[in-house]
Amino acid sequence: MVDLRVYECEGCGRRATVPRGDPAPGCCGKRMRLLPLEPCRVAPAAEHSRPMASEDACDDSRAG
Numbered sequence: 001m002v003d004l005r006v007y008e009c010e011g012c013g014r015r016a017t018v019p020r021g022d023p024a025p026g027c028c029g030k031r032m033r034l035l036p037l038e039p040c041r042v043a044p045a046a047e048h049s050r051p052m053a054s055e056d057a058c059d060d061s062r063a064g
């Protein structure tokens, strides 16, 4: 199993995978940023905050 590292360019967002031990690749004139490799710790997208439309269609509340 090869230990790979993923780098991402902060300039253009391009990613590069290089084996561990290799120097960080460069892009856009600067060094690429090392991304953390945590495939098992991907937090699920929060979908709990969906806007609930109030079902007060029949309630003719007069605002005043």
Ligand SMILES: [Zn+2]
Residues within 6 Å of the ligand: 009, 010, 011, 012, 013, 014, 027, 028
């Ligand atoms: Zn770049």
